[in-house]
Amino acid sequence: MALVLTEEQSMLRDSARGLISDKAPVSHLRHLRDSRDATGFSRDLWQAFAEMGFAGLLVPEEFGGSGLGCVEAGVVMEEIGRTLMPSPFLSTGVVAASALARAGNAAQKSEYLPKIASGALLASLAVDEGAKHRPLQTSLQASRSGNGFKLNGAKALVVDGHVADLLIVAARTAGSAGERDGLTLFLINPRAKGIAIERTVMVDAHNAARIEFNNVEVDVDGVLGEVDQGFAPLDVVLNIGSGAVASEMVGLSEEVFGRTVEYLKQRKQFGKPIGEFQALQHRAAQLYIDIEITRAAVLKALQTLDGDFANAAAAVAVAKARAGVTATRAVQEGVQMHGGMGMTDQFDIGFFMKRARVCEELFGDANFHAEQLARARGY
Amino acid sequence: MADLEQFRRETRAWLEANCPAEMRRPAVSDDDVFWGGRNARFSSEPQRVWFERMRDKGWTVPDWPREYGGGGLDAAETKVLREEMAAIGARLPLSSFGIWMLGPALLKYGTEEQKKEHLPKIAAGLIRWCQGYSEPNAGSDLASLQTRATSDGDHFIINGQKIWTSYANYADWIFCLVRTDPNVKKHDGISFILFDMASKGVSTKPILLISGYSPFCETFFDNVRVPKSHVVGQINRGWDVAKYLLQHERAMISGMGERGAGRPLGQIAADSVGSDGQGRLGDAILRSQIATFEVDEAALAAAAERTTDLAKAGQAHPAFSSAMKYYGTELNKRRHEILMSAGGIDALEWEGERSKDGARPRAWLRTKANSIEGGTSEVMLGIVAKRILDLPGA
Numbered sequence: 001m002a003l004v005l006t007e008e009q010s011m012l013r014d015s016a017r018g019l020i021s022d023k024a025p026v027s028h029l030r031h032l033r034d035s036r037d038a039t040g041f042s043r044d045l046w047q048a049f050a051e052m053g054f055a056g057l058l059v060p061e062e063f064g065g066s067g068l069g070c071v072e073a074g075v076v077m078e079e080i081g082r083t084l085m086p087s088p089f090l091s092t093g094v095v096a097a098s099a100l101a102r103a104g105n106a107a108q109k110s111e112y113l114p115k116i117a118s119g120a121l122l123a124s125l126a127v128d129e130g131a132k133h134r135p136l137q138t139s140l141q142a143s144r145s146g147n148g149f150k151l152n153g154a155k156a157l158v159v160d161g162h163v164a165d166l167l168i169v170a171a172r173t174a175g176s177a178g179e180r181d182g183l184t185l186f187l188i189n190p191r192a193k194g195i196a197i198e199r200t201v202m203v204d205a206h207n208a209a210r211i212e213f214n215n216v217e218v219d220v221d222g223v224l225g226e227v228d229q230g231f232a233p234l235d236v237v238l239n240i241g242s243g244a245v246a247s248e249m250v251g252l253s254e255e256v257f258g259r260t261v262e263y264l265k266q267r268k269q270f271g272k273p274i275g276e277f278q279a280l281q282h283r284a285a286q287l288y289i290d291i292e293i294t295r296a297a298v299l300k301a302l303q304t305l306d307g308d309f310a311n312a313a314a315a316v317a318v319a320k321a322r323a324g325v326t327a328t329r330a331v332q333e334g335v336q337m338h339g340g341m342g343m344t345d346q347f348d349i350g351f352f353m354k355r356a357r358v359c360e361e362l363f364g365d366a367n368f369h370a371e372q373l374a375r376a377r378g379y
Numbered sequence: 380m381a382d383l384e385q386f387r388r389e390t391r392a393w394l395e396a397n398c399p400a401e402m403r404r405p406a407v408s409d410d411d412v413f414w415g416g417r418n419a420r421f422s423s424e425p426q427r428v429w430f431e432r433m434r435d436k437g438w439t440v441p442d443w444p445r446e447y448g449g450g451g452l453d454a455a456e457t458k459v460l461r462e463e464m465a466a467i468g469a470r471l472p473l474s475s476f477g478i479w480m481l482g483p484a485l486l487k488y489g490t491e492e493q494k495k496e497h498l499p500k501i502a503a504g505l506i507r508w509c510q511g512y513s514e515p516n517a518g519s520d521l522a523s524l525q526t527r528a529t530s531d532g533d534h535f536i537i538n539g540q541k542i543w544t545s546y547a548n549y550a551d552w553i554f555c556l557v558r559t560d561p562n563v564k565k566h567d568g569i570s571f572i573l574f575d576m577a578s579k580g581v582s583t584k585p586i587l588l589i590s591g592y593s594p595f596c597e598t599f600f601d602n603v604r605v606p607k608s609h610v611v612g613q614i615n616r617g618w619d620v621a622k623y624l625l626q627h628e629r630a631m632i633s634g635m636g637e638r639g640a641g642r643p644l645g646q647i648a649a650d651s652v653g654s655d656g657q658g659r660l661g662d663a664i665l666r667s668q669i670a671t672f673e674v675d676e677a678a679l680a681a682a683a684e685r686t687t688d689l690a691k692a693g694q695a696h697p698a699f700s701s702a703m704k705y706y707g708t709e710l711n712k713r714r715h716e717i718l719m720s721a722g723g724i725d726a727l728e729w730e731g732e733r734s735k736d737g738a739r740p741r742a743w744l745r746t747k748a749n750s751i752e753g754g755t756s757e758v759m760l761g762i763v764a765k766r767i768l769d770l771p772g773a
Binding site: 379 | 654671679686688699706757764
């Protein structure tokens with residue numbers, strides 16, 4: 001398959017870009033932040049996303065979705081990255097939809113997937129516990145209790161967890177932290193007894209929560225997939241999520257870079273545009289090359305997720321690691337090349353820097369993914 | 380799509396049946412590379428068999444038209460062939476500046492007569508070409524070249540000197556930039572001309588490099604007579620041809636940063652550095668350098684694939700080869716720094732059986748030329764800044 005977007009994918013990009021740049025430029029995020037909006041995103045826009053078929057993009061057609069793939073999800077994520085639009089697309093449309101579509105039983109799929117596609121249900125994956133993304137270290141305990149389980153522990157960086165209608169929780173039903181076996185995924189109603197949700201105001205003004213589970217009861221119907229065998233589907237979903245966030249970072253990097261190059265052309269010092277200085281030209285050229293190469297790596301990962309799923313892990317590790325390094329570089333150069341203006345809150349560049357930092361931690365940073373690659377290659 | 384799957388199956392089966400086992404191992408020495416030419420020698424029987432079988436299919440140049448000795452494959456089929464060759468680690472049957480550089484330029488700018496004369500001989504490995512571009516005073520500023528071609532009836536008389544001419548001492552013919560008009564702007568008086576290295580007045584002198592090898596030569600022209608019909612493109616418009624060819628040269632050099640099949644770098648390093656109880660490379664900092672390198676290497680491979688696909692789709696920026704050249708060569712230098720670090724003391728030996736005559740340090744030193752030859756890294760960044768980013772006054 002050619003490593004370029006198909007005509008249909010390009011059309012999808014154009015329609016996503018049209019909607020997002022029109023309804024949710026960076027000023028949209030700024031307004032939500034400054035007004036301390038309780039939801040943190042626009043429910044109207046999420047409804048518009050649903051009407052355009054984006055919310056259910058990864059939901060199979062039989063459940064009311066579009067039945068598209070990871071490349072298409074990446075196309076939308078990239079446009080989200082350009083304007084930093086806060087949206088449940090990642091938490092619900094990508095991660096939760098994938099988890100349910102791939103690991104859910106017939107009843108779970110029919111109950112939740114149509115509601116995701118219609119925009120009626122928001123869902124969040126709760127996996128991280130410590131300061132760093134280490135899914136194998138999951139230690140939130142789910143102990144057998146009657147006809148089900150009792151959950152105790154805490155989760156962090158639960159994206160959109162403050163408004164979720166459904167939580168997908170990774171918990172340990174057997175074994176100990178670090179082991180692959182013994183993890184189980186649970187579908188949990190966030191309003192269940194024993195759950196305490198704290199909305200965490202984040203550096204990037206996007207949305208996340210810390211959630212405590214105190215003797216939360218869930219019956220066996222709430223198990224997503226197989227008991228003790230949750231790591232396999234979790235890994236799949238984390239790979240899809242990583243690919244999606246990598247796409248967001250490509251969009252973010254390219255937008256910052258575009259704004260920075262424009263500034264180099266306009267800003268005059270010493271009587272000429274600063275873009276005439278070779279020191280800046282070469283750094284801009286290096287950054288451009290980094291972004292283009294990262295773009296290719298990310299598209300490769302998304303295509304592999306769609307076409308050769310069993311072998312996608314290495315490609316995803318490469319993509320997320322590259323995207324992290326590239327985005328970090330892009331935002332740093334963006335601020336530096338904008339000089340003092342880049343340091344002001346009034347200027348948008350800082351929003352990109354903050355979002356890049358959060359994207360870097362989501363689903364594992366560049367170091368985490370380089371480590372995955374090293375292990376996969378046997379050193 | 381179904382046809383393509385059919386083609387993939389047939390290609391896989393053909394390669395399986397026709398690529399000798401010896402030709403599925405990575406090339407390690409110069410002997411493992413077949414360059415063709417009048418004086419070509421095969422270093423082994425499998426090398427000969429593999430070359431001849433691929434030549435007979437037209438697959439030394441799979442995407443060239445059949446009438447010029449190519450395989451006549453379309454873009455998608457060519458990609459399938461490349462993927463299937465990579466899957467079994469098949470070596471290139473023929474390495475050739477004729478294939479990588481001159482051929483594409485002739486296909487675009489050559490007359491029908493020139494194409495019919497030269498392309499089939501390139502495809503069949505009969506003629507080995509070298510490139511006469513750089514001069515002692517025309518390196519990064521290539522267009523300031525001074526080798527003169529003066530008109531003499533239907534011939535040019537060529538006088539001057541080239542330098543860094545790769546394998547000029549083994550080459551049969553040269554594609555050469557010469558100044559045909561010294562009285563106009565420097566870019567407007569250059570012609571692109573082809574001639575036989577056996578012509579009277581051509582001489583070469585190998586240059587000893589820091590690697591101890593001499594892949595490059597000085598090449599001298601003393602009243603060399605060349606028919607004017609050997610000019611490719613229009614007289615005094617050679618810069619257009621030169622630039623087009625440079626795009627292909629840069630793509631070729633950036634490809635040096637890619638590896639085919641073969642062991643991961645971390646495992647090679649483990650041979651000398653050792654591993655800990657969990658199978659991790661014994662030097663944690665080297666391990667992280669290698670992992671970071673391999674991330675970038677895999678990304679470059681994806682970018683190379685995408686660059687080809689964008690070109691076939693007509694969406695490529697013509698200057699993007701400069702971006703790839705920059706990244707690929709810097710990456711290859713990084714790879715060899717890592718190999719030297721991993722090899723440690725063992726990688727310091729320069730002679731003798733144990734070190735295969737210093738293969739590793741010599742290869743390491745050779746890569747330092749990657750970011751100089753075909754346009755320096757600094758020139759590449761300047762081209763990206765000016766032609767792609769449109770930055771002012773670059």
